[in-house]
Amino acid sequence: MNPDTTPTRTPEPPDAAVRPTVRAATPADAEAISRMRSENLLSRPLTEEWVRRTAGELAHRLTPAGDARAFVIDAPDGTMAACALGLIAPVLPAPSYPRGLAARVHLVATHPDHRRRGYARAVVGVLLDHLADFENVTLFELHTSSQAAPLYREFGFAGSPALMRMTRLSPSTAAADAQPDSTWVPPQQYADSLPRATAYVCLYVTDEDDQPLQLHSVYSPSHPWHMIGGAVDFGERPWDAVLRECREKTGMTAVGPPRLLATVYGQPRAQRPYSTLQLVFDGRRLTEAQIRGFTLDPREHDEIRILPLEQWQALMPARDFTRLHAVADARRTGVAAYVDTWGDS
Incomplete structure (x- = not known):
């Protein structure tokens, strides 16, 4: 006093x-x-x-x-x-x-x-x-x-x-x-009383013809193809998580500034008791040489594939394609997407 x-x-x-x-x-x-x-x-x-x-x-x-x-x-x-x-x-x-x-x-x-x-x-x-x-x-x-x-x-x-x-x-x-x-x-x-949620980040990457690039998972048969990304660590900022995941998954350094393309929400399920919130950022168009420079972690991914958007529909669950399509539209239109049905049965 x-x-x-x-x-x-x-x-x-x-x-x-x-x-x-x-x-x-x-x-x-x-x-x-x-x-x-x-x-x-x-x-x-x-x-x-x-x-x-x-x-x-x-x-x-x-x-x-x-x-x-x-x-x-x-x-x-x-x-x-x-x-x-x-x-x-x-x-x-x-x-x-x-x-x-x-x-x-x-x-x-x-x-x-x-x-x-x-x-x-x-x-x-x-x-x-x-x-x-x-x-x-x-x-x-x-x-x-x-x-x-x-x-x-x-x-x-x-x-x-x-x-x-x-x-x-x-x-x-x-x-x-x-x-x-x-x-x-x-x-x-109070914190213990709040509902739990897990945050993820993804990086949407295409070739120079705007064809989406996807990585093939060796551990998730229910989601065989997906974007570069992963879970956000405790206390980690989303874009910092993108940079880390990019280095770990592909050896590539993501280029900013961050541009958010979509927010994707998933309801909790029996096998996944927490809600999920995904932030999908634009990874830009990459040249053939840049893509050839990817180095995959064999414990997580075994293949890189680039296809026209419509051809991905036959290779992934409907909910995953809905997300991919929304993200592609967001980049094309410049309007961020919101998807709240990802992970629904």
Whole structure:
């Protein structure tokens, strides 16, 4: 906490007739909040690397599914004048906090140019009200200094400045039975509740006459011919996956910039319990010499074949040809394709 949190009798800016405007922070505010913490609260400012790391972590947690809530006041020049950040955490329920949720006021900071205007009081007040009214939090905690403790006592906190606590029970909360909170869950629990999907990338390649090139699979009799591609690794960007798969499957280096031709969705099935989402990129027209330079991995493919589009229909399942035809049309027309029947029985 900073010295500005010492209470004043006139919280409004002396040069303004209205109270400061407090708004909810978004992930885009994460870097500014991290810099406010580094420059105004910490005894030793963070390095730029740590500011970026902290901002990246906070941006993720400031999403609706995250555990962070913050409120800020913007300065006239667009910079951040003040901010208050709270972190929500589950705790074992008790009569004073039947929802089993606690919030820690993690930081309150005001830029030196905007202190002694009541900004800290304003952002803290809105943060506490939001946590109580919209997040069902009834147990609040914070660590502060003896100089700032009087401000928090005004809000209802009690205890020593080293660890101050407060419970705020609304009439409806106090009367209700203790029930699990349905409006907020820890990020990992929320992630575990989401449906699973597997992402794939493909590269659509043709010869100079626009005849599609396909690779023959040695491991998938149900999909004997397909485009260059494969699954996206965890944390990998789709185009990076294209570059990797191209090198692994053919020895070729794909040429950008990325141009998306189609999005292909497949429903989960018994043999494949996850949904699939394929992003098909344009691999351009290749010369005969470029195609001759392909080096196949014999564990995955044993043949390269180039045929007119209509001749591929007899060599692959109907759903695979539907995808290939849609991708070819997308390149021809310049309009990206959307296919949501791939993999249907």
